Amino acid sequence: MNTKKSSVSVWVIRVFLIIMAVISIFPLVFAILTSFKNNQEFYANIWALPEKLRVENYANAFIAGKVGEYALNSIFIAVVSLSVTIVFAVLAAYALARLKIKGAELILVMLILIQVLPTESLIIPEYMIVSRLGLLNVKYAAMILPYIGWMLPGTIIILSNFFKTIPMELIESARIDGATEMTTMRKIIVPLMKAPVATCLVFDFCFVWGELMWAQLTTLSRTDGLPLSIGLLNFKGMYSTEWGQMTAAICMVIVPMYILFIFTQKYFIAGLTAGGVKG
Amino acid sequence: MFCPQHHLKIEKGLVMKQKKVRGYQRLTGYLFMAPAAIMIIVFMIVPLLWNVALSFCSWNGNSSAEFVGIANYLSVFSEATTLVTLKRSVILALTATAVSMLLGMLYAFLLYRLREREQQIFRFVFFSPAMLPMTVTGLLFVFVLSSNGLLNALLSILGLESLQHAWLADPNIALWVLGIVQGWKGCGVTMMLCTTAILALPDSLYECARLEGANYWQQVRIIMLPLIKPTLKLLLSMTVMSSFKSYDIIYAMTKGGPGEFTYTTPMKIIQLGFTFNEYGTAAALGTVLVLLASFFVLVARFALRGETYEY
Numbered sequence: 287m288n289t290k291k292s293s294v295s296v297w298v299i300r301v302f303l304i305i306m307a308v309i310s311i312f313p314l315v316f317a318i319l320t321s322f323k324n325n326q327e328f329y330a331n332i333w334a335l336p337e338k339l340r341v342e343n344y345a346n347a348f349i350a351g352k353v354g355e356y357a358l359n360s361i362f363i364a365v366v367s368l369s370v371t372i373v374f375a376v377l378a379a380y381a382l383a384r385l386k387i388k389g390a391e392l393i394l395v396m397l398i399l400i401q402v403l404p405t406e407s408l409i410i411p412e413y414m415i416v417s418r419l420g421l422l423n424v425k426y427a428a429m430i431l432p433y434i435g436w437m438l439p440g441t442i443i444i445l446s447n448f449f450k451t452i453p454m455e456l457i458e459s460a461r462i463d464g465a466t467e468m469t470t471m472r473k474i475i476v477p478l479m480k481a482p483v484a485t486c487l488v489f490d491f492c493f494v495w496g497e498l499m500w501a502q503l504t505t506l507s508r509t510d511g512l513p514l515s516i517g518l519l520n521f522k523g524m525y526s527t528e529w530g531q532m533t534a535a536i537c538m539v540i541v542p543m544y545i546l547f548i549f550t551q552k553y554f555i556a557g558l559t560a561g562g563v564k565g
Numbered sequence: 566m567f568c569p570q571h572h573l574k575i576e577k578g579l580v581m582k583q584k585k586v587r588g589y590q591r592l593t594g595y596l597f598m599a600p601a602a603i604m605i606i607v608f609m610i611v612p613l614l615w616n617v618a619l620s621f622c623s624w625n626g627n628s629s630a631e632f633v634g635i636a637n638y639l640s641v642f643s644e645a646t647t648l649v650t651l652k653r654s655v656i657l658a659l660t661a662t663a664v665s666m667l668l669g670m671l672y673a674f675l676l677y678r679l680r681e682r683e684q685q686i687f688r689f690v691f692f693s694p695a696m697l698p699m700t701v702t703g704l705l706f707v708f709v710l711s712s713n714g715l716l717n718a719l720l721s722i723l724g725l726e727s728l729q730h731a732w733l734a735d736p737n738i739a740l741w742v743l744g745i746v747q748g749w750k751g752c753g754v755t756m757m758l759c760t761t762a763i764l765a766l767p768d769s770l771y772e773c774a775r776l777e778g779a780n781y782w783q784q785v786r787i788i789m790l791p792l793i794k795p796t797l798k799l800l801l802s803m804t805v806m807s808s809f810k811s812y813d814i815i816y817a818m819t820k821g822g823p824g825e826f827t828y829t830t831p832m833k834i835i836q837l838g839f840t841f842n843e844y845g846t847a848a849a850l851g852t853v854l855v856l857l858a859s860f861f862v863l864v865a866r867f868a869l870r871g872e873t874y875e876y
Binding site: 295296299300302303306307310311312313314316317320329333374375377378380381382385386387388397400402403404405406407408409410411412413414415431432434435436438439442467488492495496497498499502503506514515518519521522527529532533536539540543544547548551 | 587590591593594595597598600601602604605607608609610611612613615616619672675676678679683687689690691693694695696697698699700701704705706707708709711713715718722781802803806807809810812813816817830831834835838839844847848851852854855858
């Protein structure tokens with residue numbers, strides 16, 4: 287609202303939102319507190335501050351609970367699949383938006399349709415394909431390749447919406463100066479696309495970092511190469527849970543994500559706004 | 566001097582050149598698209614079509630598949646334990662959608678009244694759950710909702726012991742609780758896209774309403790809601806669809822328990838396929854889930870039908 291007067295109603299809104307924000311953050315703050323406690327302390331008084339900073343919870347979760355190993359696996363999977371996805375998607379989106387492909391609009395509509403379908407509807411044949419290609423025996427590959435295929439449609443849609451906002455004249459002038467399509471991309475397009483690429487990176491990263499169903503299926507017979515999403519669940523016991531270690535593990539996953547998110551937020555929100563999401 | 570013939574020649578040459586350039590561009594275009602196209606075809610389109618084909622076959626994973634017509638679909642609809650997972654999926658999805666849409670829109674409209682700086686902080690807080698992996702959200706809420714967890718402790722401090730529940734172990738409410746958690750995680754996206762849509766509306770639209778003495782709530786109802794309807798329609802479709810993907814949250818929080826009271830269709834698909842080796846039935850159930858989700862998307866779009874306004 288452009289009249290930002292501090293009326294009573296605005297204060298009511300502010301108080302309400304603050305309460306909601308506290309509720310939203312509360313579990314997280316509490317998880318951080320609990321991550322320094324042991325189970326006796328936790329059950330004795332859930333609200334109490336930890337007696338001392340039991341850093342061993344982190345050490346245990348990291349080494350005995352293998353969070354370190356899982357995290358490395360997840361980082362490897364994320365880095366490889368995200369870089370390939372972004373490069374492929376940039377090329378394809380540029381082609382669809384700016385290189386006069388026949389039926390480009392139709393292709394984009396199809397991509398949207400595929401994108402919204404639940405993964406459950408293709409998981410059985412997907413497994414057969416991966417197993418026939420022999421990918422199940424290759425560490426990480428059975429996860430990385432399908433992830434790339436699944437992330438591409440959404441990434442292409444966001445990026446091609448962005449490419450449509452680049453004025454054609456800019457591209458034409460580069461072409462007139464004798465630039466090849468590759469040079470045009472490198473010199474003109476790539477520098478302009480920080481924000482939309484950041485948007486895609488954050489979305490795709492969240493998907494890869496948290497995906498569980500497929501990761502579980504493809505690592506059923508393996509003990510190595512497990513990602514964090516599976517590893518974390520090991521902390522939740524069937525009958526008893528070591529709360530301190532579990533929350534320590536949660537913190538180790540969340541804190542880097544929050545840091546990443548704080549740093550990319552500027553681009554990210556600009557990217558969402560510029561993406562021009564319209565029904 | 567003007568020479569028509571010469572002129573024509575040049576024009577022809579230009580057209581030819583343009584055509585050549587365009588052809589070259591198109592070729593580059595296909596080349597640029599090829600890597601992505603291969604990945605999408607191999608890992609999405611082929612499995613999708615294969616799934617439909619498989620749903621009409623009987624196949625145990627080893628012998629060759631045998632065409633059985635609609636037998637798999639019949640067994641999906643005649644098997645009570647399968648049918649009830651569909652019902653649970655629908656309950657979960659509708660709860661999650663309602664929570665996510667209402668809370669997200671509420672945040673968006675309320676935030677709009679605040680100063681820019683405040684908006685940014687709140688937006689960050691409310692959006693951040695959307696970024697977290699479902700397993701982490703799930704475990705965090707196991708921690709909040711378990712019988713000796715945070716929520717029950719909070720209730721006992723407030724003297725509301727009567728409201729304490731074993732939130733995830735009570736068959737009557739577990740599914741709804743899961744739906745609320747999923748909706749809470751999703752509301753950030755709703756808020757973000759609504760905010761984007763609201764910011765795109767020109768200020769001049771409100772002038773008149775304000776001069777007429779309309780309060781903020783009236784402005785929301787009469788001006789903003791109808792104008793951001795296209796965004797809402799898109800959001801509602803997206804949310805409904807994604808709310809049916811419930812494997813991760815269920816697995817992280819209850820693994821289908823207590824008993825089988827939160828066992829939803831995605832879990833059942835995996836069980837049918839990978840535990841019982843009934844791949845055909847699993848594929849049929851997958852197709853049914855997509856059709857069911859699409860049906861609710863259509864209902865949602867129908868509910869928000871009507872003219873859209875230009876501004």
